[in-house]
Amino acid sequence: MQTTTSSPASWDLEARWRPDDHTGPVCSYTFRGNICPKSGAHYCEPRADRVVTFFARMLVHVKGPLVRTPFILLDWQEFEIIRPLFGEVQWSHEWGTYARRYRIAYIVVARKNGKSEIAAAIQLYMLVGDDEESAEVYCAAKDTKQAGKVFEPALRMTQLSPALSKRLVHNKNARRLIDEKSGSHYEILTADAEGELGHNPHAFNLDEVLSQPDGSMWEAMTTAAGARLQELLYATTTETDDDSSFGADLIDEAEKTQEDPARAPHVFSFVRKLPHSQDELDRLRETFPGHPHLPVSLDPFEEANWKWPNPALDQFKSRDAMRRQALDARNDPAKENGFRQFQTNQRVQQKFRWMPMHLYRGSGGDANDIWLRPDYHRKRLLGKPGWAGFDLAARSDLTAWCTLIPEKQWIHALWRFWLPEAALRELDKKNDDKFSKWVKQGWITSTPGPVLDYEQVYTDVAKDAEDFDLLAADCDVWSSAPVIQRIENDTGLWEIEAYKNDFSSMTLGMNELMALVKTGRFLHHGNPVAEFCFDSVEVRKAPYNPDLIRPDKPERGKVGKRIDGVPAAAMACNAMLREPYEEEAPQERPKIVISSRGRSA
Numbered sequence: 001m002q003t004t005t006s007s008p009a010s011w012d013l014e015a016r017w018r019p020d021d022h023t024g025p026v027c028s029y030t031f032r033g034n035i036c037p038k039s040g041a042h043y044c045e046p047r048a049d050r051v052v053t054f055f056a057r058m059l060v061h062v063k064g065p066l067v068r069t070p071f072i073l074l075d076w077q078e079f080e081i082i083r084p085l086f087g088e089v090q091w092s093h094e095w096g097t098y099a100r101r102y103r104i105a106y107i108v109v110a111r112k113n114g115k116s117e118i119a120a121a122i123q124l125y126m127l128v129g130d131d132e133e134s135a136e137v138y139c140a141a142k143d144t145k146q147a148g149k150v151f152e153p154a155l156r157m158t159q160l161s162p163a164l165s166k167r168l169v170h171n172k173n174a175r176r177l178i179d180e181k182s183g184s185h186y187e188i189l190t191a192d193a194e195g196e197l198g199h200n201p202h203a204f205n206l207d208e209v210l211s212q213p214d215g216s217m218w219e220a221m222t223t224a225a226g227a228r229l230q231e232l233l234y235a236t237t238t239e240t241d242d243d244s245s246f247g248a249d250l251i252d253e254a255e256k257t258q259e260d261p262a263r264a265p266h267v268f269s270f271v272r273k274l275p276h277s278q279d280e281l282d283r284l285r286e287t288f289p290g291h292p293h294l295p296v297s298l299d300p301f302e303e304a305n306w307k308w309p310n311p312a313l314d315q316f317k318s319r320d321a322m323r324r325q326a327l328d329a330r331n332d333p334a335k336e337n338g339f340r341q342f343q344t345n346q347r348v349q350q351k352f353r354w355m356p357m358h359l360y361r362g363s364g365g366d367a368n369d370i371w372l373r374p375d376y377h378r379k380r381l382l383g384k385p386g387w388a389g390f391d392l393a394a395r396s397d398l399t400a401w402c403t404l405i406p407e408k409q410w411i412h413a414l415w416r417f418w419l420p421e422a423a424l425r426e427l428d429k430k431n432d433d434k435f436s437k438w439v440k441q442g443w444i445t446s447t448p449g450p451v452l453d454y455e456q457v458y459t460d461v462a463k464d465a466e467d468f469d470l471l472a473a474d475c476d477v478w479s480s481a482p483v484i485q486r487i488e489n490d491t492g493l494w495e496i497e498a499y500k501n502d503f504s505s506m507t508l509g510m511n512e513l514m515a516l517v518k519t520g521r522f523l524h525h526g527n528p529v530a531e532f533c534f535d536s537v538e539v540r541k542a543p544y545n546p547d548l549i550r551p552d553k554p555e556r557g558k559v560g561k562r563i564d565g566v567p568a569a570a571m572a573c574n575a576m577l578r579e580p581y582e583e584e585a586p587q588e589r590p591k592i593v594i595s596s597r598g599r600s601a
Contacts, residue, residue: 011079013043013087017261018101024091027098041090041101048087052078054129058163059121062156064114064316071121071157076311081107081118085232085268095229103225105234105268106254110345113312115236119205120154126203126232127186128167128179135184135202138221142211144175147188150207151175154186189217199224204233210240210247218246239273239345241337243538244555252353256535259287260357272309274300274344276352283356284308300344301326309345354510354539354551355517355566360531363522370526374414374442377525378467381405381412385581386468389509389571390461390475390496391564392483397423398444399452400533400564403464404572406581411516413524413572415565416460417443422450430560434532443529454483458490465491472579474509474571476501497575501567503548509570510539510549512577533565 022040029036031046032053038044052073059071073082088101107115119139127137139154141147158164158177169178176187184202204221206212218235225231240247251271258269274295275281284294295305306322307313313322322343329339340346364370371377386405393399398419405412419427419435424446427435439446445460447453464470474497475484484496499505516522524530542548551570554561 011075011083013045013048013079013083016043016084016088018042018088019090019262019265021090023093024098027089029098039091041088043084043087044089044098045087047089047100048083051082051086051125051129054125055082055121058129058161059124059157060160062117062153062160066316068160074312074315077114077118080311081270082122088268092229097229100230100232101266102268103231103233103266104222104264105232106250106257106271107234107236108239108251108254108269108271108273108345109311110272110309111238111342112317113310114316115238116150116207117153119150119207119234119236120157122232122234123150123154123186123203123205124157124164127177127184128164128182130202130230132184132202132228133182135179135182136200137184137186137203138189138199138201139186139205139207140189140217140221141207142213143190144188146208146211147190148175150205151186151188200227201225201233202228202231204231206233206235207237209235209237209250210242210245212246215246215249218250234268239341239347241341241348243347243349243552248347249561251347255353256357259283272311272345274298274305274309274340274346276346279354279356280352283358286358300340300346301330306344310343349540352538352541354537354549355514355534357531357535359517360522360524360534363517363520363524364526365523369523374416374527378414381407381414382467384468385471386464387471387572387575387579388461388464388473388491389568389573389575390473390487391568391571392476392478393564397452398427398562398564399457400568401457401461401464402565402568402572403468403470404569404576405468410521410523411576413522413527413530413569414464415527415530415568416445416464417529417565418445418447418452418457418460420447420450420452427560427562431532434528438529441528443527454486458486461487462490465493471581472497472575474499474575474578476567476571497578501550501553503542503545503550505574506550506567506570507548508577509572509574510551512573513566513570516573527565530565530569533563536561537563537566 018041024039026039027036027044029044029046031050034046034049036044036046055071055073061067061069061071085102085105086100089098090101092099109115123137123139127135139147139150155170158168167179167181169180171178174187176185178185201221201224206218221233225233235250237247239251242248254269254271257264257267258271275284275298281295281298288294293307295308297305299305310317313319325339325343329336337348341348384405386403389402391400398417401416403414424435435444438444445456447456470491470493473493477498477500484498488496538552539549540552551563551567
């Protein structure tokens, strides 16, 4: 098997995105005579050199065709993971020195691509190579057996390294490696987070996140971090088959950060998955232009697609073995899902992330159209025709109303969001207090008590009916008949179309909404709550017809995602398509008359 890929020049480390932060003196970090001359947020080559050298001189491979040979990183390991992860730095005003930028890392690849071995090598570097006194280094998994899959390679690397075998002491009963020189230790934890809140981790690896019952262990460690100069907490996993799990949320967040690093500058993502849809494939091509191993199609059985989710293929992962598994999956449909999940790293479900967020953000309008508050330029749209969509959630959750206003070739999207105080507290816990901030800024209206005050909803909806000439409105059938009737009365609409958010009802509106975004005609004016919804939404394909889609509601009790602004907008699009409006020339019709289901203006 080959042990190299393309030349290191194919990975341009200087071109990676980094914060536009120029604070700090010249770095001057030195390793083997190489002095870093840069300042501000930058890629520090000597720091990265040190880690790469530690791997090669201190560690050996402990399994596979490279067993007992020096741990010389393959190109993709070195230039796409280790060098950026350890080489990106920025000035710390708290500590008065340069420190690593990345504090959280996600590594998501198919099975047998060396996740456990590279995780073990990182842990040993963090234990003895990072100049951290009393470092606490942990690995955790579903149970002790799974955690041992990371600990055992680290132990074996230690035993086969002349330097480390002299320096580290193995406490067999405690499953712990001890560095008496620095007072540091490396040990196993299991998924039961109770009693794990007293740690001060310098490094923490959560292995095979897809098997975690929940996020309690990850939360325990990430909330315990912050007392070290440059701690590193990272998760390694293959894709999950449970879309409502903690693992699915973590992988989704990793993908979003990989596409848009500015979303979380302290988070590093290395995600290699075979895409489900053409949109996902197009996003990969935009994110990694010119990458030599990008998929060429969506077919999991096309060999040209295998290298992307399996960067170790033809190196220490066997292509022949993968061919045999692919043949078994082709011949036995019961094995196909397993092949897709574990060998092409696909989530095996009929749903997928829907909105390309770079297109959505680009459709918001120019700088003058990004509103600082919900009513920023609303008055210039007063009196115009429009269509509305209403997504009524449970009375204890987020409810959304979207009004679409045409203006020349554009469509303005104006949302109203309501939330009871009790739900506000719960959503804040899972979203870094974003929802409280949006309430203060006026993007969400919060009502007192544990359930939503519908009177506030009726008042706000009536204001929209007063401000705009509503031609039609659609709503979720979940909205009870009295609520629909009250809104009909308050808006002057004779009949609001109510239906289930199913495939036949939602496909047309969702497709129209996507078309408006892709053509840059959907002016959302930077509404942060709406952006949160679009960023969270996934759609499910009909198993009997892949051209039919509907938004998939997240499990509200398990995750902090909310998507209500999206179905509200899609239903408004449905209303717009059903009751189109065309403004006639003034000479033909001096006064525009707007009708709505038998109502004349």
